[in-house]
Amino acid sequence: xxxxxxxxxxxxxxxxxxxxxxxxxxxxxxxxxxxxxxxxxxxxxxxxxxxxxxxxxxxxxxxxxxxxxxxxxxxxxxxxxxxxxxxxxxxxxxxxxxxxxxxxxxxxxxxxxxxxxxxxxxxxxxxxxxxxxxxxxxxxxxxxxxxxxxxxxxxxxxxxxxxxxxxxxxxxxxxxxxxxxxxxxxxxxxxxxxxxxxxxxxxxxxxxxxxxxxxxxxxxxxxxxxxxxxxxxxxxxxxxxxxxxxxxxxxxxxxxxxxxxxxxxxxxxxxxxxxxxxxxxxxxxxxxxxxxxxxxxxxxxxxxxxxxxxxxxxxxxxxxxxxxxxxxxxxxxxxxxxxxxxxxxxxxxxxxxxxxxxxxxxxxxxxxxxxxxxxxxxxxx
Amino acid sequence: xxxxxxxxxxxxxxxxxxxxxxxxxxxxxxxxxxxxxxxxxxxxxxxxxxxxxxxxxxxxxxxxxxxxxxxxxxxxxxxxxxxxxxxxxxxxxxxxxxxxxxxxxxxxxxxxxxxxxxxxxxxxxxxxxxxxxxxxxxxxxxxxxxxxxxxxxxxxxxxxxxxxxxxxxxxxxxxxxxxxxxxxxxxxxxxxxxxxxxxxxxxxxxxxxxxxxxxxxxxxxxxxxxxxxxxxxxxxxxxxxxxxxxxxxxxxxxxxxxxxxxxxxxxxxxxxxxxxxxxxxxxxxxxxxxxxxxxxxxxxxxxxxxxxxxxxxxxxxxxxxxxxxxxxxxxxx
Numbered sequence: 068x069x070x071x072x073x074x075x076x077x078x079x080x081x082x083x084x085x086x087x088x089x090x091x092x093x094x095x096x097x098x099x100x101x102x103x104x105x106x107x108x109x110x111x112x113x114x115x116x117x118x119x120x121x122x123x124x125x126x127x128x129x130x131x132x133x134x135x136x137x138x139x140x141x142x143x144x145x146x147x148x149x150x151x152x153x154x155x156x157x158x159x160x161x162x163x164x165x166x167x168x169x170x171x172x173x174x175x176x177x178x179x180x181x182x183x184x185x186x187x188x189x190x191x192x193x194x195x196x197x198x199x200x201x202x203x204x205x206x207x208x209x210x211x212x213x214x215x216x217x218x219x220x221x222x223x224x225x226x227x228x229x230x231x232x233x234x235x236x237x238x239x240x241x242x243x244x245x246x247x248x249x250x251x252x253x254x255x256x257x258x259x260x261x262x263x264x265x266x267x268x269x270x271x272x273x274x275x276x277x278x279x280x281x282x283x284x285x286x287x288x289x290x291x292x293x294x295x296x297x298x299x300x301x302x303x304x305x306x307x308x309x310x311x312x313x314x315x316x317x318x319x320x321x322x323x324x325x326x327x328x329x330x331x332x333x334x335x336x337x338x339x340x341x342x343x344x345x346x347x348x349x350x351x352x353x354x355x356x357x358x359x360x361x362x363x364x365x366x367x368x369x370x371x372x373x374x375x376x377x378x379x380x381x382x383x384x385x386x387x388x389x390x391x392x393x394x395x396x397x398x399x400x401x402x403x404x405x406x407x408x409x410x411x412x413x414x415x416x417x418x419x420x421x422x423x424x425x426x427x428x429x430x431x432x433x434x435x436x437x438x439x440x441x442x443x444x445x446x447x448x
Numbered sequence: 449x450x451x452x453x454x455x456x457x458x459x460x461x462x463x464x465x466x467x468x469x470x471x472x473x474x475x476x477x478x479x480x481x482x483x484x485x486x487x488x489x490x491x492x493x494x495x496x497x498x499x500x501x502x503x504x505x506x507x508x509x510x511x512x513x514x515x516x517x518x519x520x521x522x523x524x525x526x527x528x529x530x531x532x533x534x535x536x537x538x539x540x541x542x543x544x545x546x547x548x549x550x551x552x553x554x555x556x557x558x559x560x561x562x563x564x565x566x567x568x569x570x571x572x573x574x575x576x577x578x579x580x581x582x583x584x585x586x587x588x589x590x591x592x593x594x595x596x597x598x599x600x601x602x603x604x605x606x607x608x609x610x611x612x613x614x615x616x617x618x619x620x621x622x623x624x625x626x627x628x629x630x631x632x633x634x635x636x637x638x639x640x641x642x643x644x645x646x647x648x649x650x651x652x653x654x655x656x657x658x659x660x661x662x663x664x665x666x667x668x669x670x671x672x673x674x675x676x677x678x679x680x681x682x683x684x685x686x687x688x689x690x691x692x693x694x695x696x697x698x699x700x701x702x703x704x705x706x707x708x709x710x711x712x713x714x715x716x717x718x719x720x721x722x723x724x725x726x727x728x729x730x731x732x733x734x735x736x737x738x739x740x741x742x743x744x745x746x747x748x749x750x751x752x753x754x755x756x757x758x759x760x761x762x763x764x765x766x767x768x769x770x771x772x773x774x775x776x777x778x779x780x781x
Contacts, residue, residue, distance in 0.1 A: 111453060300530050304610060307530075311451025353500050354572065361504070414454060414522045417515065421457035425512060429464050432508060436501040 075362075078355075082362045085342070096331050097371055103324050104375025104423050105382070107317060109391055111415050112383045114310040116407035121302045124240055125295060129267035130276050131158075132293045133283055143262040148287060152268060155282050157275045163263030165252050169245075172218065174206050180256075182249045188233070188241075194248045197227035202242030204232045215245070219255045227251070314422065321422065325430040332434035343438055344446035356439035364431050368424045376419070384409045454523040455605045461516045462598035465509045472502050472509075473591035476584030485576055499580065503568055506587070510561035513594070517554045520601070524551075525704060531614045537701040538617035546604035553597035559724055560590045566728030570748055574740035582735075617699030621684060633698040635685035637778055644682030647675045648764045651726070655757040658730070662746050665733030668753050672726025675760060679719050687715070687767050690774035714766040722759030729753045 086093055133152065135144040146163055153161040166181040183191050183198075192198050197215055209215050209229050217225045233241040253260060270276045280292045335343075343356055351359075382388055384407055475498060484492055524537035524547075534540050541547030564586055571579035621633040651671045658664045684700050691703055691711050703712030729752025736745040 296532070300532075300610065303530050307452045310453050311456060314453050314456060315451060353497070354503075357500060357504055414519065414526055417519050417522070418454045418457040421461050421515070421519070422453075425461060425464065428508060429468075432504055433501065436504060439500065440497045 075358075078359050078362050079366070082359055082366055086363060086366065089339075092336075093367070096328065097367060099324060099327060100367065100371035100423075100427065101375040101378070103320060104372050104419070105378045106320070107314065107422055108376045108379030108419055109382055109388055110310060110313045110317070111419060112379055112411075113388045113391060113407070114306050115412055115415055116383065116410055118303065118306040119410055120239060120407065121306070122299065125299055125302070128295050128298065129160075130270040130273075130295050131268050131280055131283070133266040133268070133287070134291045134293070135265075135287075135289055136291050137289070141265075143258065143264065144266055144290070146261045146263060148290070149263070149266055151286055152266060152283055155279060155286065157270055157272065157279045158283075159269045159271055161266060161268040163266050165249060165258070166264050167252075167256055169217070169220075176202075176206060176243070178203060178243050178245050180245045180247065180252060182252045183246050188244075188246055191248050192230055192246055194250055195226075195228060196230045196248070197251075198231045198233060198246040199229060200233045200241040200244040201235055201238050203245055204229065217245075217255070219257075221257055225251070225255055321426060325426045328427050329430040329434060332431040333437065335438050339438070340441060340446045343441050344443040347441070348443040348447065353439050357435060360431075360435040360439060364428055364435070368427055372420070372424060375423075376416075380409070380411075383407065452527070454519060454526075458516055458520060458523070459602060459605065461512050461519075462601055465512050465516075466595050466598045468505045468509045469587070469591045469594045472506050473588050475502050476587045476591075479584040480581060480588075483577075483580060496577070499577065503572065506568070507565065509594070510565050513554070513557050513561050513597075517558050520551065520554055521701070521704070525701065530610050531612065533614045533616055535616040535618075535702075536699060536705065538620055538699060539614045542620065543609070543612050543614045544604060544607045546600050546607060550597065550600045550604045553593065553600055557590075557594050557597045558720070559727060560586075560593060562724040563728040564590060566725075566732060566752065570732055570735065570741065570745060573744045573748070574738065576740050578738035578740050579735060617702060618697065621698035621700070622696070629684070632681050632684040635681055637686045637689075640682045640685040643678045644686075644767065645764065647671070647678040648760060651675050651760055652757060655753050658733075658753050659750055662733065662750065665730040665749050665753065667730070668756075669727050669730035672723050672730065672756060672760075675726075676719065676723040679715075679763065682767065683715060686778070687770055689778065690770045690776050693774055693776045695776065695778070711766075711770065715763060715770075718759040718762040718766065722756045722763060725752045725756035725759065729756055 133144070133148070135142045135148070144163065149161050149163050152158055162184055164182070164184060166179060169178045169180050170176075171178055181188075183189060188198070199209070199215060203215075204210070207215060211229050211231055213229055215227045215229050217227065219225055227245075227247060233244060233246075247255070252258070268279075270279050276294050276296065280294050284290065284292045346356060346359075347353075382390065387407070479495060479499075482491060483495060521537055524540040527540045528534035528536055531539055531543055534543070541551055564583070567579055567583050567586065571577065571583055620627075620629050622630060651668070651674075654664050654668045654671050658668055680700070683703070684698050688698050688700060688703060689695055691708055700712075702708065703715065704710060705712075729749055732752065733746055733749035735741050738745070
């Protein structure tokens with residue numbers, strides 16, 4: 068075992084020295100390789116972090132959301148439905164929610180107006196007061212203590228005193244929020260007192276969620292029942308799909324890189340040929356030359372992979388993936404500013420290895436062999 | 449579902465492997481028909497040179513297949529979030545008819561490939577290509593399995609439909625169901641434990657004899673297969689119960705989850721390593737008949753069998769640890 072290890076160590080020594088002797092020539096390959104890893108790793112790290120962010124947020128979401136559907140569109144739900152649902156065994160904390168979207172002509176952004184239910188955003192503000200998300204406060208230039216003016220859909224001007232701005236930590240979901248009292252909300256949108264936007268409920272036993280959902284849709288046939296599991300699954304597939312599509316598109320780049328690597332490995336310079344010839348003349352076997360060349364590939368791959376991955380990590384988690392952001396995140400007037408939580412995932416690293424290192428090694432195998440079978444006398448003559 | 453990054457990676461990997469194995473098998477046919485070490489013909493020289501290429505290509509394929517088996521299981525576990533009813537890898541694999549066949553074929557490829565690598569290693573140690581025909585004949589047998597694994601895997605992924613409601617491990621690995629999984633789960637606990645530790649003890653005896661006399665290599669190969677079967681049965685029917693501390697949870701995949709401290713790796717890694725080293729290492733001894741391997745084959749065989757036994761002992765120790773440290777009491781009080 069130690070003999071074997073020492074042998075490999077010497078081979079690596081030799082390989083590194085030989086790579087450094089032709090540093091300029093090898094640099095181009097290393098740079099392209101690193102770039103490929105960097106782009107792919109950015110896509111993967113970024114989507115993974117976004118997916119994780121969504122999961123963490125949805126963790127606190129209610130198990131079941133009930134929406135009334137009228138003519139195929141989301142409609143307001145009567146308050147009497149709350150009692151109907153509360154009668155179903157297993158359903159807890161059944162509450163009607165009030166929320167709506169509002170297009171602000173002042174800055175062309177969409178806000179989410181909402182009456183907090185005391186759960187996530189604390190108690191509702193007093194009448195005439197509001198708590199707003201950081202994006203809203205930023206784009207309207209309002210600070211706590213000043214007034215936020217909103218022109219209601221009925222063209223009435225509402226004046227709300229900004230009590231507080233929501234925490235920057237939760238910006239990814241709260242950036243466009245405007246929280247207000249129930250009476251303000253109903254007056255603003257002109258909503259009747261006995262309806263809600265939708266109804267949410269909790270289910271204590273997770274195994275009962277599907278059954279409770281089924282009972283609700285039987286009891287209230289005009290309603291759509293959405294469970295948290297459905298939402299999680301949808302998010303997961305959407306992010307996977309975006310990531311996959313991007314990777315598939317980048318497949319062209321990988322293919323180009325593979326051809327480049329193949330060319331590079333086949334086009335040995337006269338000097339390299341001579342070197343292999345001399346090695347074989349002094350007693351190296353074909354398999355030794357192959358091993359040496361394989362180590363060369365391993366050193367280059369490892370270097371490129373680590374550099375590319377670390378650069379991608381920095382790009383994503385310190386610079387918010389500035390280069391790819393618009394594609395993966397989508398776009399909005401009030402886009403939240405948020406920091407992603409750094410996360411490295413084993414499966415993802417393995418996947419990335421399959422995408423980059425495997426094609427590279429596969430492409431260089433035949434050229435390596437061809438170089439290794441060179442006859443010493445043919446090149447030294 | 450095809451645009452899932454890990455699925456794309458697995459498909460790329462198996463496509464590369466298939467192409468290389470096909471090329472290897474075609475070369476194998478030529479070797480079987482034309483190989484003549486005594487000849488100095490140009491054709492023979494070309495063949496000899498090519499063997500280097502195919503050794504490297506196939507080593508690459510085998511390593512890729514090994515990694516892809518791991519990635520396949522990992523990914524199945526990860527994707528369980530996307531299927532209604534799935535709670536671990538079982539649900540994902542059960543989402544269509546190709547899931548479990550794909551897994552079994554991939555495991556088969558893993559074993560065949562590793563045995564091939566061992567034969568290749570021994571062959572490279574002899575100066576006159578002593579096992580070249582054996583090696584390429586084996587490759588011609590392995591190639592269809594690799595292709596089948598790639599095909600079934602592709603069918604599995606192409607056919608994956610997130611709308612399908614699948615069933616979780618609790619439904620599959622239970623006495624009341626039907627099929628192999630249910631049979632395993634329904635095995636009597638005491639019998640399963642006797643079988644598990646009995647087969648390990650038998651392997652230990654054969655390995656000791658082999659180490660001392662050099663006899664029984666072939667037998668050790670057979671025994672290591674027996675150990676593997678007994679171990680899988682033992683894990684499903686008893687050991688998993690102790691790990692989960694639950695008298696009815698038989699799933700062999702949930703063991704790999706972080707909730708159970710990734711305990712499955714302590715079981716599966718030494719088990720697979722021990723089995724494969726035994727399957728390849730034991731029978732290698734019969735090649736001592738070739739003059740250039742007369743001294744090498746028994747030495748390599750002895751070393752591999754010893755390593756295999758160390759791995760299997762590690763597996764046994766992990767099982768014993770699971771049983772002794774568990775809060776579950778199945779026998780007595």
